[in-house]
Amino acid sequence: MTFGEFFDTFADIVPTLITLQLEGIILRVRSGEHCCPINFPSLTSLVIHYSDYLNEEYDDGNFIPNLWDCINMPALESLTLSIMDGELFHTSMDSLRCQHMTSTTKGGLKSLHLFNINIDGYADDLTLVCLNLSNLTLTGRATVPVLKFILEAN
Numbered sequence: 069m070t071f072g073e074f075f076d077t078f079a080d081i082v083p084t085l086i087t088l089q090l091e092g093i094i095l096r097v098r099s100g101e102h103c104c105p106i107n108f109p110s111l112t113s114l115v116i117h118y119s120d121y122l123n124e125e126y127d128d129g130n131f132i133p134n135l136w137d138c139i140n141m142p143a144l145e146s147l148t149l150s151i152m153d154g155e156l157f158h159t160s161m162d163s164l165r166c167q168h169m170t171s172t173t174k175g176g177l178k179s180l181h182l183f184n185i186n187i188d189g190y191a192d193d194l195t196l197v198c199l200n201l202s203n204l205t206l207t208g209r210a211t212v213p214v215l216k217f218i219l220e221a222n
Contacts, residue, residue: 069095074138075106082108089115090135097134105140114141115148118156132156136163146179146203154190157182161193168197176200184208191217 069077074095078085088111097103118132132152136159144167149160168176177197184207187193191213198204206214 070098070101072101075103078106078108082106082111084110086110087113087115089117091117092119093131095131095135095138097130097138103134103138106138107140107142110143111141112143113146113148114144115150116160117148117150118152133159136160140167142167143175145175145177146181147177148181148183149185150183152185154186154188157185157187158190158193161190161196165196179203179205181205182207182210182214185210187213189213 085108088108116132116135144164147160147164149157152160164177176199178200180194180198180201180203182205186209188209194201194214194217204214
């Protein structure tokens, strides 16, 4: 779907939506298309399952950056990321950091679930958005780098 279709789809429900789960690539921003962030003021839980089995014809590699450019979630407390490489993880953490810095709601993430995220070299990105973290779930490739980072930090 284009950004316009994405915007139209969520326009009526964004004020009350508290949980959003995205499976696969659901948004494409066309060349020259302008997208402005859609504010999801009540969204407290976001799940992004990024499929790693897609070929280049279907995945131009811009879905995650475009998604973060198109959504603003000042009340986000729980984030689940599934199947991403280090660059996409970094993009996600940096986008959340920017949103947190400009938000009037300063609670931040309380729960982070990383499933099969390759964060080698990016474990310190957790400090960008996880200052108030009370729940952390690690599965697969994220486990060892995060545990090493935690041990080295202490």
